[in-house]
Amino acid sequence: xxxxxxxxxxxxxxxxxxxxxxxxxxxxxxxxxxxxxxxxxxxxxxxxxxxxxxxxxxxxxxxxxxxxxxxxxxxxxxxxxxxxxxxxxxxxxxxxxxxxxxxxxxxxxxxxxxxxxxxxxxxxxxxxxxxxxxxxxxxxxxxxxxxxxxxxxxxxxxxxxxxxxxxxxxxxxxxxxxxxx
Numbered sequence: 232x233x234x235x236x237x238x239x240x241x242x243x244x245x246x247x248x249x250x251x252x253x254x255x256x257x258x259x260x261x262x263x264x265x266x267x268x269x270x271x272x273x274x275x276x277x278x279x280x281x282x283x284x285x286x287x288x289x290x291x292x293x294x295x296x297x298x299x300x301x302x303x304x305x306x307x308x309x310x311x312x313x314x315x316x317x318x319x320x321x322x323x324x325x326x327x328x329x330x331x332x333x334x335x336x337x338x339x340x341x342x343x344x345x346x347x348x349x350x351x352x353x354x355x356x357x358x359x360x361x362x363x364x365x366x367x368x369x370x371x372x373x374x375x376x377x378x379x380x381x382x383x384x385x386x387x388x389x390x391x392x393x394x395x396x397x398x399x400x401x402x403x404x405x406x407x408x409x410x411x412x
Contacts, residue, residue, distance in 0.1 A: 303354070303399045310355055311403050314396060317347065358395035360406035364388045371395070372405040379411030387411055 320343040327336045360371055365387055374392060379385040388408045395406030 306353055307398050307401075307403055310350065310353070310396070310398055313350060314404055317343075317350070318393070320346065354398050356397050358397055358402060358406050360388060360391050360395060360408055362388055362390055366408065366410045370402065370405065371408045373410045374407045376410045376412045384411040 320339070323339060324336070324343060327339060330336070358370060363384065366373065371388065372395075377389060379387075380389065387410070389411045390409040391406055392409060393404075393407040395402060396404050
C-alpha cells in the first residue's frame with residue numbers, strides 16, 4: 232500500500248472517529264438538555280406548590296379570623312333587641328323613685344342590676360357620653376343642636392338623650408346627644 236492510500240485510510244478513520252465523537256457529544260447535549268428541562272419543570276412545579284401553599288395558609292388565617300369575629304358578635308342582634316328593655320328599666324326606676332313604695336323600687340332595681348350584669352358578662356359595655364364631653368362624630372350621634380348655654384359648652388355635648396353601647400370593640404348603638412353650637 233502506498234503512503235497516499237494509508238494517509239487517506241487514516242483520515243477516513245479519523246473522520247469517522249470525529250463523527251462518532253460529535254454524535255456522542257450531541258447525544259450528551261440532548262441528555263443534558265432533557266435533564267435541564269426536567270430541572271426547569273421541577274423548579275416550576277416547586278414554585279407553583281409554594282404559591283398554592285402560601286395561598287392556602289392565607290385562606291386558613293383569614294377564615295379563622297372571620298370565625299373569631301363572628302363569635303365575638305354572634306349575639307349582637309339579641310343584644311340590640313334587649314337595649315330598649317334596659318332603657319325601659321331606667322325610665323321605670325326614675326318614675327318609681329318619685330313614689331313612696333321603696334320595696335318595689337328595690338325589687339325593680341335588683342332585677343335591673345341582674346339584667347345589666349348578665350348583658351355585661353356577654354360583652355356589652357356602655358359608651359361613655361356625658362354633658363360637657365367633646366362631641367365626636369365617630370362615637371356620638373347628634374340628634375339636634377341648640378344654642379350653647381355657656382361658651383364652655385360650644386361644640387360639646389349639652390345633654391345625653393339615649394345611652395350608647397358597644398359589643399366588644401364594635402359600637403352597636405351610638406349615644407344620642409344634644410350638641411351646643
